[in-house]
Amino acid sequence: MDQFLFDTCWWIPCYGLLGAILTLPWSTGLVRQTGPRPAAYFNLFMTVVAFLHGLFVFRATLGHESQEFIIHWLKAADLDLSLALEVSPVSMGAAELVTGLSLLAQFFALGYMEKDWALARFFALMGFFEAAMSGLALSDSLFLTYALLEMLTLSTYLLVGFWYAQPLVVTAARDAFLTKRVGDVLLLMGVVALASMAGSLNFNDLYEWAETAELNPVVSALLGLALIAGPIGKCAQFPLHLWLDEAMEGPNPASILRNSVVVACGAYVLLKLQPILVLSPVASTALVVLGTMTAIGASLVAIAQIDIKRALAHSTSAYLGLVFIAIGTQWTNFAFYILFAHAIAKALLFMSTGAVIVTTSTQDITEMGGLWSRMPATTTAYLVGSAGLISLLPLGGFWAMREGVNIYWVDAPWLVVVIFLVNALTALNLTRVFRLVFLGQPQPKTRRAPEVPWMMAIPLVSLSVITLLVPVMLQGLSFLPSWDYFNWQTALPLVLSGAAGCLVGSTIYLNRTWARPIQAPLKFIQDLLAYDFYVQRLYEVTVVWLVSTVSRVSAWFDRYVLDGFVNLVGFVSIFSGESLKYSISGQSQFYLLTILIGVSIFGALLTFVLH
C-alpha cells in the first residue's frame, strides 16, 4: 500500500485535472437538472484526495533522498523529450502547499461564489489551475515546467476572464495573458536554445551540463535573460508586473491562489533554474536589480491604492521582488522562507478581503469602515495575516526576513535597507487599509454587515490558525535557529522597521472622501503612485504603439502596394486587350502592315542579339 501510494505520486496533479474534466457536463450546461453543486463537490473531493495522497508521500519522503520518475513522452530523431518528476521533501512540500491552499480556496469559493450561475465552470478552472501548479511543483524537466507554466498562463486568462461580460475584466484578462505570454515566449527561446546546446531538458542533465559548459559571454547573458523572463512575467516583476494588479478584477477565490502560490510557482521555477543561471552573471544582476526595483516600487504604489485587492496585490509583487533578490544572490534558503511565509499569510489576507467584499459588495476602501465589531472573524483573520506578513511579531514573515537581514548584514548592507523598506512600507499599507476598512465610523455599505457564512468562515479561521502555526512548522522542519545563535543585533532593527511602519500608518491623516492634496508636489506623487508610475502609459507609447503601427503599416502595404501592384497588372492587361480590339478594322492591308512591322522588329532584335 505504502509503496503503491508512493509509486503513484504522479497522480497528485492528475486529480485536479480529472476533476476539471469530469465536471465538463455541468460547466458546458449539458446537465442542468442537478444545478452546478455536484461539480463543485466533486472538484473539492478530488482536491482532498490530492492533498491526502500528497501528505502521505510527503511524510514518506522526509529524510530520504529525492527520487526521480521519468516518463518517456516523445522520441523523434535526436530529440528525446521525457517528463521527469522529482519526489523530494521540497517538491512534495510545495505540492502540499498548493493543494492545501487550493482546498481552502475552493471551500471558501463554495460560499463566495454561491450565487454565481457558472459555479461549475469556476470549479473546473480551479481544478485545472491546481493541476498545473502541483505538476509544476513535482516537475523535474524544463520542458514539462515550461509546458505547465503556459497552462498556468492559460488558466489565469480563463479565471481572470471568468466574468467576461464586464469591460474591465475583458482588458484585464487580455493583459494578463499577453504580459505573461511575452515572458513565456522569451522563456521558450531560452528553452529551445538550452535544448540544442545541452541535448536534454531534464534538470539533472542540465545541471551536469552547466557545470562544465563554456559559453560565449554574450550567449550566456542572453540565455540567462531569456530564462528569467518567464518567471518575471509569472511573479509580476517589473517590467511585466501590471497584469497582477488588473487581474484583481477576477473572482476572489482565484485571487487567493494567484497571490500566494501562482506567483510562487514562477519563483519556484527560478529556483530550479538557479544552477543554470550561475552561468550568466548578467542574469543574476538583472534579478537583483529588477527585484529591488519591484520591491520598493510596488510597496510604494500599494500605499496609494484605494481598491482593497489591488492594495494587497502590489505588495505581492514587492515580496516576490525580495525572492528575486534572494535568488539573484544565490541564497535559496531565504527565497524559500519568504515564499512559504508570504504564501500562507497573503492567502489569509485575501480570504479576509474576500469576506469583506462579499459582505459589502464593494472593493473600494473609501466606502468602508467600522467593520471590526460586525465581522470579528474577518477582522482577526486580517490582523493575523498582516502579522504573518510583516516582521513585528515572531511569525512567518519575521523569521523569513530575519534570515535575509542576517545574510546581507555584512556583505550587502544596501539589501538590508531594501528589506527594512519593504517591511516598513508594507506595515504602513496594511495599517492604512486596516484603519479604513475595519476602524472608524460605519459607512452606508458597511452598516448592515453580518459575519460571513460558515462555508467561508471555516477556511478563514483554519488558515488563521495555520498562519499562527507557521513558526512551529518551521521549527518542526528545523529551519529556525536555536536561541544561542539568535542575533538580536539584526532582529531588533527589523522589528523596529515594522513598528515604525505601523506607527506611521496609524497616525497619518486618512480621508475617506478621497480629497486631493492642494500642494502640487504631493498631488503629483499621489497620482504617480496611484497610476503605478504611469507604466501602463509607458507600455502604450512604446510596445503597444510599435506593434500597432507596424501592423497597420504592413496591412496598408499589403492592401495597397502588393495587392495594388497585382491588380494593376491585371488592369493593364485587360485595358491593353480592350484597346487593341479597336484596331480590328477588317482591312487586310492593315493586318499585312502589322505583320510586316512585327516581323521586322523581331528580325532587328534577332540580328542585334546575334551580333
Place this chain on the structure above:
Amino acid sequence: MLSLLIALPLLGTLIVALLPEKHGRLTGRAIAFTVAILSFVWSVLLGFKFDAELTSLQFVENLPWIAQLGLSYRLGLDGLSLPLVVLNGLLTWIAVYSTDPDIQRPRLYYSLILLLNAGVVGAFLSHNLLLFFLFYELELIPLYFLIGIWGGARRGYAATKFLIYTAFSGVLILAGFLGVVWLSGADSFEYNPALAASLPLSSQFLLLGTLLVGFGIKIPLVPFHTWLPDAHVEASTPVSVLLAGVLLKLGTYGLLRFNQGLFPEAWAIAAPYLATWAVVSVLYGAFTAIAQKDMKKMVAYSSIGHMGFILLAAAAATPLSNLGAMFQMVSHGLISALLFLLVGVVYKKTGTRDITVLRGLLNPERGLPLIGSLMIAGVMASAGIPGMMGFISEFLVFRGSFPVFPVQTLLSMVGTGLTAVYLLLLVNRTFFGRLPDQFSNLPRVEWRDRIPGIILTVLIILWGLQPSWLVHWSETTLTAMLTGPGAIATTPLVTPSTTSPKTSLKVL
C-alpha cells in the same frame, strides 16, 4: 489499393453529377457523405497497414501510361504523404458534413468537392512528376468553381485571382519539371531523388528557383500571397476549410518533396536565404493579421505566418526540423480548419465577421457559448499553448531549426508571440464583453454546427498529448530523405556539447 483513394471520389463525382435533379439535395448529400467517409476510413486503414519502419515507398502501383512522354501512373505512399492523405480524407468529410443542406445546385457542389478530394489525393500519391502536375492542375478546376459559384459578394474577383495565381504556379512547376528531366537526360518523369544530382549547380539553382516560386504561390509565401485572403474571405465555410486545411499543404508538400528532395546541394546553399524569407513571411503574416477587422481575413493571414514556419524548418533540413515541418502541416491543417469552421458558424448566426461589431458572444443564454469555448481552444492551439497540437509542432520546428539558424529561429518565435496577440484580440473582442441588443435574437446553434468543431478540438488535444502516434508514421521517411543519395549537409552552428557523459550518449 491506393487507386481506390482516387477512384472512390471520382466515382462519387460521376454518380452525384448524373443524379436526377430532384434527388440532388438529399441523395447527393448522402452519397457525397458516404464516399467521403469511405475514403477517409480507407486512408486510415492504409495507415494501420503502413509499415513505419520501411524507408521505401509502400503500396506502389505502377502502370505505364504514355511511355513516349515518360508519363506513367505511379502511385506510392510514404511517411510524408500518409498523414496528409488522412488529413485530406478527414477534412473532406467535415466539409461535406458542415455544408448547408439547402445549398443551391447541390449536385454540382458535391461532385466538385469529391473531384477536389480526388485531385488532392492524387497529387499526394503521385510519384511521377507529370502525374503530380496533372493532379495538381485537376484540383484547381473544382476549387475555382467552388469559390466562384458559392462564394460571397466579390466571388468572381477572388476566384479569378485564385485561378490566375495557381495556374501560373502550375506553369512554373511544369517548367521546372520539364527542365529537370531534359537537362538531366532522364528517360521518364518518374520521381527519383537523385534526378538532378548530376546537374551543374547553376542549372540546379535555376530549376530550384522556378519550382520554389511555383510552390511558394501555393503555400503561400510573401509576396505571392495576396490571392489567399481574398479567396478565403469570399469562399464559403466548407471551401475555406479545405483550402486552408489541405490545399495549402500541396505547396509545402512540394517544398519538401520536389525542392528539398530534388536539389539537396542547391538547397543547402540557398538555405540561409530561405530561412530569412521564412522569417519575413512569418512576421509579415503576423503583423498584417493584427490589423485586420474581418475574422476570416485574420485567420487567413495567420495561415501565411504559420506556413512560414514550414519553410524555416524545411530550410534547416535536419531530421527533427523536417519532422516539425510535417507535424506543422497536420497541426495547421486541423487548427485552421477548426478556426474557419467556427468563424463560419459565427457568420451564419450573426451575419457578420467584423470584429469591431461583434461582442459578447459567449453569453450563456442568448449567445454561442460552446462555439466560443471551442474558439478559445482553437485560438490557444494556434498560439502554441502546450497540451495541444500547435505547441508540439512549433517546438519541433524551432528545436530542429535552432542549431542551424539560431537567429532566424528566434525571430520566427516572435511570430508565435504575435499569434497570441491577434487571436486573443479576436476572442476578446468578439466573445467577451456584453452581448449587444442587435445580437440578442441569434438563431439557435445546432449540434450539426458543433460536432465538426468538437471532433477537431478533440483531435488537436489528443495529438497534442500523444504526438508520438503521428511522429511514428513519418519519422523513418523523413530521416531517410535527408540521409539518402545526395543528402543535404547543412552545418549546425550549435552542437550539443559532449562534455557530460550522460548527454553525449543520447546525442550519439
